[in-house]
Amino acid sequence: MIFEAIAISVTDAKIAAQHGADRLELITGIKEGGLTPSLGLIEGVLETVDIPVQIMVRPHSQSFVYGEDEIRTMIRDIQKLKPFAPKAGIVLGVLTPEGHIHEEALKRMLDAAGDLEVTFHRAFDELSDQFSGLQILSQYPQIKRILTSGGKPNVMDAADRIKELVQASRKTHLAILAGSGLRAEGLADFVAGTGVTQVHFGSAVRGPGGSSAPVSAEEISKVRRILDQLSAQS
Numbered sequence: 001m002i003f004e005a006i007a008i009s010v011t012d013a014k015i016a017a018q019h020g021a022d023r024l025e026l027i028t029g030i031k032e033g034g035l036t037p038s039l040g041l042i043e044g045v046l047e048t049v050d051i052p053v054q055i056m057v058r059p060h061s062q063s064f065v066y067g068e069d070e071i072r073t074m075i076r077d078i079q080k081l082k083p084f085a086p087k088a089g090i091v092l093g094v095l096t097p098e099g100h101i102h103e104e105a106l107k108r109m110l111d112a113a114g115d116l117e118v119t120f121h122r123a124f125d126e127l128s129d130q131f132s133g134l135q136i137l138s139q140y141p142q143i144k145r146i147l148t149s150g151g152k153p154n155v156m157d158a159a160d161r162i163k164e165l166v167q168a169s170r171k172t173h174l175a176i177l178a179g180s181g182l183r184a185e186g187l188a189d190f191v192a193g194t195g196v197t198q199v200h201f202g203s204a205v206r207g208p209g210g211s212s213a214p215v216s217a218e219e220i221s222k223v224r225r226i227l228d229q230l231s232a233q234s
Contacts, residue, residue: 064094078116
């Protein structure tokens with residue numbers, strides 16, 4: 001079981017890595033769903049932890065539909081991040097106004113990414129057809145996983161859809177990374193019921209204060225123990 005945790009600071013990254021996270025998603029603007037972090041923060045985290053770091057590339061939180069200027073901005077950011085491969089990868093997503101994957105823009109971003117490993121983020125949850133979207137993304141070897149809540153605000157309410165996506169993904173190289181609303185409570189049943197092998201945690205592994213609080217060593221450890229128990233049982 002792969003356990004990915006959101007980090008918004010070097011301290012977050014240290015705590016998560018030391019207490020059981022397998023991978024980090026590094027962002028800023030956590031209350032906006034995640035935005036591109038600063039170069040200084042990226043370098044600080046990569047110098048500090050030994051686990052993989054997926055870096056958000058998202059210029060604003062208005063939507064996942066981007067104009068040409070914004071696409072160029074994202075490509076510039078990706079080019080700046082390219083030297084950090086293979087330890088670092090990127091997290092991105094881009095849609096058309098009709099709710100489809102913007103393949104022309106996606107191809108340009110992937111061309112810029114080189115060897116950077118790619119996660120397609122929760123723009124996937126706004127697709128008009130997630131199964132068609134999965135097939136499109138499966139055509140791109142650089143994209144390794146899809147972060148999704150199954151189209152619901154809380155992934156715990158989308159267990160049936162996540163199970164279907166996991167089953168569909170088995171015919172591809174893609175992994176389904178379930179996230180948004182996951183908590184330690186109910187995690188074992190969710191994993192057992194859906195078949196996911198990768199989970200993504202944000203606010204639920206932070207201290208009192210929710211998304212703005214620092215990552216909690218206790219909460220990270222709690223999730224790690226649950227996932228290890230599940231792995232031992234399988």
